[in-house]
Amino acid sequence: xxxSFWGVLVVMLGVAALLLIVFFQSVTNTDEHNSQLLKEVxxxxxxxxxxxxxxxxxxxIRINREKFVENFARRYAENASKSREYSIKFYDINEKPPKxxxxxTSSVTGNPGSALSATEEPVTVTINNKIDAILEVPY
Numbered sequence: 001x002x003x004s005f006w007g008v009l010v011v012m013l014g015v016a017a018l019l020l021i022v023f024f025q026s027v028t029n030t031d032e033h034n035s036q037l038l039k040e041v042x043x044x045x046x047x048x049x050x051x052x053x054x055x056x057x058x059x060x061i062r063i064n065r066e067k068f069v070e071n072f073a074r075r076y077a078e079n080a081s082k083s084r085e086y087s088i089k090f091y092d093i094n095e096k097p098p099k100x101x102x103x104x105t106s107s108v109t110g111n112p113g114s115a116l117s118a119t120e121e122p123v124t125v126t127i128n129n130k131i132d133a134i135l136e137v138p139y
Contacts, residue, residue, distance in 0.1 A: 023123070035129045037079055038104055045072040046098060046135045061137050062096040069093070072102065080106075098135035103128065 049068035054060050069090060080086055085107045092101040106127050 031127050031129070033081070034104060034106055034127060037076065038102065038129050038131050041072055041075045041079070042100060042102060042131055042133045045075055046100065046133065050098075050135070060096060061098060061135070063098040063135065065093050065095055068100065076104070092132075099133065101130070101132045103130040105129075 045068050046063055048071040049063040049065075051060075051062045051064055054062055072090075073088065076086070076088065087105040089103045089105075090100070091103060092099065094100075106129075107124055
């Protein structure tokens with residue numbers, strides 16, 4: 001009887017460990033996905049907001065602020081995970097020279113070990129990704 005309880009304990013600890021591994025893997029993958037997405041979307045939105053008419057007339061390199069915000073929000077919403085909550089904050093957008101500072105906060109909610117714990121409280125992890133980008137135009 002005593003050895004069967006040890007067997008049950010080992011199985012329960014194994015299940016708890018697997019649940020923790022799955023939860024932290026989800027958080028890590030989310031962070032990596034969000035940082036790559038932030039980088040790619042920022043660059044693409046800056047190129048979409050590039051003011052070609054001003055560049056042709058005067059040779060000035062500049063972006064349109066409203067166009068950048070619109071394109072960034074659209075592109076990020078298309079590619080972000082639908083099961084998470086995101087908060088996008090634009091801290092600094094310079095039209096000339098083209099420079100932007102964007103911060104994206106995402107919340108991941110999970111319940112590791114819900115089958116084993118006495119409380120059913122979810123764990124919320126907040127991930128902050130920030131980027132400062134300057135548009136480089138080749139001459």
